[in-house]
Amino acid sequence: MATRVVVDSDPPDGVPPAGAGTGTGHYRLSHLRALEAQSIHIFREVAAEFERPTLLFSGGKDSIVMLHLARKAFWPAPVPFPVLHVDTGRNFDEVLEFRDRHTAEAGVRLVVARVQDDIDAGRTVEDTSPGATRNRLQTPTLLRAIEEGRHDAVFGGARRDEEKARAKERIFSFRDEFGQWDPKNQRPELWNLYNARHNKGEHIRVFPLSNWTELDVWNYIGEEGIDVPPIYYAHRREVFERDGMLMAVTEHLAPEADVPVFEAKVRFRTVGDADCTGCVESMAENVDLVITEVAGTRLTERGATRADDRISEAGMEDRKREGYF
Amino acid sequence: MPELLRLATAGSVDDGKSTLIGRLLYDAKGIFEDQLESIRHTSEQRGGTETDLALLTDGLRAEREQGITIDVAYRYFATPKRKFIIADTPGHTEYTRNMVTGASNAHLALILIDARKGVIEQTRRHAFLSSMLGVPHMVVCINKMDLIEWDQERYERIKSDFMEFAARLNVHDITFIPVSALLGDNVVQRSEHMWWYDGSPLLSHLESVYIGSDENFIDPRFPVQYVIRSQTPENPDFRGYAGTVASGVLRPGDDVLVMPTGTTSRIASILTADGEVSEAFPPMSVVITLDDDIAVSRGDILCRPNNRPSVSHDIEATVCWMDERSSLAEGRSYLLKHSTRTVRATAQTLHYRLDVNGLHRDETASKLELNEVGRLTFRCTEPLLVDDYTTNRSTGSFIIIDPTTNGTVGAGVIRVLATTHASPNVVRHDGRLSRLDRAAALGTSGGTVLFTGLSGAGKSTLAAGVEEAFVRTGRPAFLLDGDNLRHGLNADLGFSDQDRTENVRRAGEVAAMFAEAGTLALIALICPFEEDRLLIRTLHEQAGLPFAEVFVDTSIEECERRDAKGLYARARAGQLPGFTGIDSAYEVPAHPDLVVGPDVESLPERISLVLRLLDDLLR
Numbered sequence: 001m002a003t004r005v006v007v008d009s010d011p012p013d014g015v016p017p018a019g020a021g022t023g024t025g026h027y028r029l030s031h032l033r034a035l036e037a038q039s040i041h042i043f044r045e046v047a048a049e050f051e052r053p054t055l056l057f058s059g060g061k062d063s064i065v066m067l068h069l070a071r072k073a074f075w076p077a078p079v080p081f082p083v084l085h086v087d088t089g090r091n092f093d094e095v096l097e098f099r100d101r102h103t104a105e106a107g108v109r110l111v112v113a114r115v116q117d118d119i120d121a122g123r124t125v126e127d128t129s130p131g132a133t134r135n136r137l138q139t140p141t142l143l144r145a146i147e148e149g150r151h152d153a154v155f156g157g158a159r160r161d162e163e164k165a166r167a168k169e170r171i172f173s174f175r176d177e178f179g180q181w182d183p184k185n186q187r188p189e190l191w192n193l194y195n196a197r198h199n200k201g202e203h204i205r206v207f208p209l210s211n212w213t214e215l216d217v218w219n220y221i222g223e224e225g226i227d228v229p230p231i232y233y234a235h236r237r238e239v240f241e242r243d244g245m246l247m248a249v250t251e252h253l254a255p256e257a258d259v260p261v262f263e264a265k266v267r268f269r270t271v272g273d274a275d276c277t278g279c280v281e282s283m284a285e286n287v288d289l290v291i292t293e294v295a296g297t298r299l300t301e302r303g304a305t306r307a308d309d310r311i312s313e314a315g316m317e318d319r320k321r322e323g324y325f
Numbered sequence: 326m327p328e329l330l331r332l333a334t335a336g337s338v339d340d341g342k343s344t345l346i347g348r349l350l351y352d353a354k355g356i357f358e359d360q361l362e363s364i365r366h367t368s369e370q371r372g373g374t375e376t377d378l379a380l381l382t383d384g385l386r387a388e389r390e391q392g393i394t395i396d397v398a399y400r401y402f403a404t405p406k407r408k409f410i411i412a413d414t415p416g417h418t419e420y421t422r423n424m425v426t427g428a429s430n431a432h433l434a435l436i437l438i439d440a441r442k443g444v445i446e447q448t449r450r451h452a453f454l455s456s457m458l459g460v461p462h463m464v465v466c467i468n469k470m471d472l473i474e475w476d477q478e479r480y481e482r483i484k485s486d487f488m489e490f491a492a493r494l495n496v497h498d499i500t501f502i503p504v505s506a507l508l509g510d511n512v513v514q515r516s517e518h519m520w521w522y523d524g525s526p527l528l529s530h531l532e533s534v535y536i537g538s539d540e541n542f543i544d545p546r547f548p549v550q551y552v553i554r555s556q557t558p559e560n561p562d563f564r565g566y567a568g569t570v571a572s573g574v575l576r577p578g579d580d581v582l583v584m585p586t587g588t589t590s591r592i593a594s595i596l597t598a599d600g601e602v603s604e605a606f607p608p609m610s611v612v613i614t615l616d617d618d619i620a621v622s623r624g625d626i627l628c629r630p631n632n633r634p635s636v637s638h639d640i641e642a643t644v645c646w647m648d649e650r651s652s653l654a655e656g657r658s659y660l661l662k663h664s665t666r667t668v669r670a671t672a673q674t675l676h677y678r679l680d681v682n683g684l685h686r687d688e689t690a691s692k693l694e695l696n697e698v699g700r701l702t703f704r705c706t707e708p709l710l711v712d713d714y715t716t717n718r719s720t721g722s723f724i725i726i727d728p729t730t731n732g733t734v735g736a737g738v739i740r741v742l743a744t745t746h747a748s749p750n751v752v753r754h755d756g757r758l759s760r761l762d763r764a765a766a767l768g769t770s771g772g773t774v775l776f777t778g779l780s781g782a783g784k785s786t787l788a789a790g791v792e793e794a795f796v797r798t799g800r801p802a803f804l805l806d807g808d809n810l811r812h813g814l815n816a817d818l819g820f821s822d823q824d825r826t827e828n829v830r831r832a833g834e835v836a837a838m839f840a841e842a843g844t845l846a847l848i849a850l851i852c853p854f855e856e857d858r859l860l861i862r863t864l865h866e867q868a869g870l871p872f873a874e875v876f877v878d879t880s881i882e883e884c885e886r887r888d889a890k891g892l893y894a895r896a897r898a899g900q901l902p903g904f905t906g907i908d909s910a911y912e913v914p915a916h917p918d919l920v921v922g923p924d925v926e927s928l929p930e931r932i933s934l935v936l937r938l939l940d941d942l943l944r
Contacts, residue, residue: 072598197731
């Protein structure tokens, strides 16, 4: 693992020429280590103030980084809470395989809440029209899992740079007993003092990666040598074009008859359901190349590859109000 | 290694704030094409001619519908030098709550002034709140300079108006930049229109403003956040205290005092998941293990036996009220969350309400409403361990929680009166404190450098340069200049050989005290006699204090040629008897640690020679 503390011996900028090339060193952290420290602080605060936290783990890069930070926060003790995956039944096989292996290696308990179970029990109704996704069906399943687990805190990997409804969400985000978010009635959040107070049945969503950007996440994956599912790296696979995005041909998604399928070298910037997550053409086969690619891109990861976010301007806010992440 | 800089801005679209931030973001690639396309589209739909960048983060439906920003918006961008987090808030009175939120973590406040309007109420409010929240740096951008024909005089007038107001605030670093956000002058690129401005453009300033000493590295405070216990085969009986270093530097072997229990112990190790570290400083999150098996729990603070926070049931604070549904009134009960401890507290006395625009105190106020600021005393059911906010943002702040709604209804910055403030005065008269204790607690170690040479050799200039290099990098240093000493401490001394020796002895004694206290003392003194220089050296060596002698070797001819103070001319004219080099000898140092001669001409080079010497000396 990377050296945790960097006591920099270079002089800071803005020091008079006197300091050039000398100085006895002073205390500062790189921005990644400062972000890491803040995230670790958040994990410990939750463990101290809540009784039954859980961490949402999808096998996507953000949740992987989140779990990595949780392990660091409680080391040498194990992570004191289970992780939860809301399985839509439309996930990429590579990601599910990764999820099982990774959580086993991390020694955390994995709870899987299946959207299919809610459909089968008649608690939710699936839209079976062509092109429909199970995106919105995740919310009732998530809320059921939170209720069944009696979770009072739920960690999510959302970042403020991802999407503008997320940009204004607190690190400790209050949810009422129906799991709803009220964006106009959020608690002010100052210094590193987080208000964990809630009544029974209510819960707090906690976002330890709030201040991280996509590039920060990749740089951290690189620095820490964190393993992510192979589909994040460039690989050859069969794809087709839909609404200007490249979609992978999987058991969950096939093109309409007249749409041509071709092979391309692609990678995924986000990992959602296979039927609504697009990929981008890429030559980035390893983490260093991905960092270079992300640093050079001029499109957001969601704008580029998520059909679910293109529904409307308020798509994310509406889903979040209902209890979505 | 890029650093993180958090900045808070406030202002309305009229100030050109969006344009300014937009330009920073776009040039630093903080906006993506699809985001820009989407807001360009929305701006056009609304009939606007310019792209309104507020739309970038006005992510809530209500914000878009009403065309207003109702919350703190966080924006991110990075340059190769730094990563920036901008907490952006609207500037109106009703957003005081948001401004306070944004400023609470900021290193720097960015204040915009419309050059046509000058300093207005909103400017004063923003500056006042930034000062109240202890934001260490302030940048005042005087915008729309293009609309006043780049008028330097007008710029200077606004600057002095602002300074007049700011003099009453607690802000130490204020930088003014004349800009045109619309045309890009002095934002990223230097302005060609404002040739008279010799400072940096905004972005270079943001990239280089020195934030290394913003954190308090002096007073060790480690609020225990969580106790980690482990009984794995590798760690059969592990107990460590997890937390974030609030201030100061902690090292294994340090004696610590556990507050409020008052037990003492010693740090056995400082751990992270990546292994042991030799020191921990803010804002690191670490795990500390202690030598003794004593009871420590969440809410306790580890500090040093001689440097501890105040313990009190009564907390005096400046409070910003943030709740629209209730007001803060005397007698009401709340929860205060301070550091890692939450206690019940009653608002005992509201001393006054502050007008956040003009600093006027209203002592007749009986309550605080939403967005109002006032001074209060809270009475807590359990004592809190506090420091004054100006010395410690972490142990000097709290949030107020309404126990009935669970909402966060206010925020307070703590004022600790000097009489109850334990740090740092305790350290001074406590004779038991060893130098190592002191160095460990303060994070610095002292020493003395004697600069000797003829009058006019450049001793003071060089010493002052070294002093500045130290102080600017957060290391204490102090120049004891021969001339200045003679005005005060040594005012009774003349220039006889005997008086010269006494002059040197006193300078040496004072320097040793500074060195003992952890400061680098720099003596700039002609000190012509080898015997006297040896006296200072011996004095330090016997006390085990680092000492170096720097001979500033400038020839008598050169000094006389420069004669900046006209002393040589007067000496030659017989007006200054006993003048070194003219009718009194200068004994060339026999064993100087460093000779700075005519071969090293530039001051920066000279300074860096001394700094290199000090690297070894103070190690």
